Amino acid sequence: xxxxxxVSALALAAASSMVAGAAAARDQIQIVGSSTVFPFTTxxxxxxxxxxxxxxxxxxxxxxxxxxxxxxxGVGERTADFTNASRRMKKSELETCNANGVTPVEIKVGFDGxxxxxxxxxxxYELSLGQLFLALAKEVPVDGKLVANPYKTWSDIDPSxxxxxxxxxxxxxxxxxxxxxxxxxxxxxxGEIAGAKELGxxxxxxxxxxxxxxxxxxxENDNLIVQKLEANPKALGIFGFSFLDQNADKLQGSKIGDxxxxxxxxxxxxxxxxxxxxxxxxxxxxxxxxxxxxxxAEYVSEGAFGEEGYLADKGLxxxxxxxxxxxxxxxxxxxPLSL
Numbered sequence: 001x002x003x004x005x006x007v008s009a010l011a012l013a014a015a016s017s018m019v020a021g022a023a024a025a026r027d028q029i030q031i032v033g034s035s036t037v038f039p040f041t042t043x044x045x046x047x048x049x050x051x052x053x054x055x056x057x058x059x060x061x062x063x064x065x066x067x068x069x070x071x072x073x074g075v076g077e078r079t080a081d082f083t084n085a086s087r088r089m090k091k092s093e094l095e096t097c098n099a100n101g102v103t104p105v106e107i108k109v110g111f112d113g114x115x116x117x118x119x120x121x122x123x124x125y126e127l128s129l130g131q132l133f134l135a136l137a138k139e140v141p142v143d144g145k146l147v148a149n150p151y152k153t154w155s156d157i158d159p160s161x162x163x164x165x166x167x168x169x170x171x172x173x174x175x176x177x178x179x180x181x182x183x184x185x186x187x188x189x190x191g192e193i194a195g196a197k198e199l200g201x202x203x204x205x206x207x208x209x210x211x212x213x214x215x216x217x218x219x220e221n222d223n224l225i226v227q228k229l230e231a232n233p234k235a236l237g238i239f240g241f242s243f244l245d246q247n248a249d250k251l252q253g254s255k256i257g258d259x260x261x262x263x264x265x266x267x268x269x270x271x272x273x274x275x276x277x278x279x280x281x282x283x284x285x286x287x288x289x290x291x292x293x294x295x296x297a298e299y300v301s302e303g304a305f306g307e308e309g310y311l312a313d314k315g316l317x318x319x320x321x322x323x324x325x326x327x328x329x330x331x332x333x334x335x336p337l338s339l
Contacts, residue, residue, distance in 0.1 A: 033067025133189025
């Protein structure tokens, strides 16, 4: 039994050595993950490439879920060094990472709001979380029963809303934006509906989105949603605040619970649909892939994620000063993530 254990340990050590050697063959950082965090990480990558002696990292938008899968599949030059995420890593994802020899290092980089926006060629919507839930839920309470969503127009839900067909473009299940939206907006709205809990509508049951055409999965490309909203002023789209900020000449965000989706309202927590953004580094690649520690240092510098940093110009909502300091100090220790 001891001999078998020793052989297994030696085999694992040899495999790890081979992986490290293979990873060392690559001299350019590779990053995958969230489409929401993509523009922020791309900006950091460009600055890093210009200011340092290292190559500019390659950043790919795969969605948060897709990025986690790629990041956690193992170590070595054929696997990603970092993944962007518009939600925190799930326990199941951490378990997959650990099972494949990956030790994630978590870095919270800022906040973002999830907006429900439409073209400026149409009136601005003012919605409650409850109305959003009734518009998009797979099942809703009607006359004391749980039924398939019968609402076709916004005015079917509330006569004060436009008599327009419910048509909402949003991210697929692999997206961190989708995960955050169903948790914050759908579950929050579900809690506002009288009798929902008594009919079994609570928790993850509230996350189920209708599949009859009123909600349209538009892929991981948030820019594509923006283009479709321009072409169809009656439609609404769900995406991160930064994309609204970058397209403020064409689009307007809906008020949610009478609160405008603005930089200030997200920063102080007044806007109800906001979330934290993250990057995750692969500890096994640090010291093997050149520039990883230096890239992290650039990301958590005041010139990048600070209040006056270049990421704020891109639409990132900075963390409070004391939290930024804690994140920056924590990033230096490269402590493994534990949930």
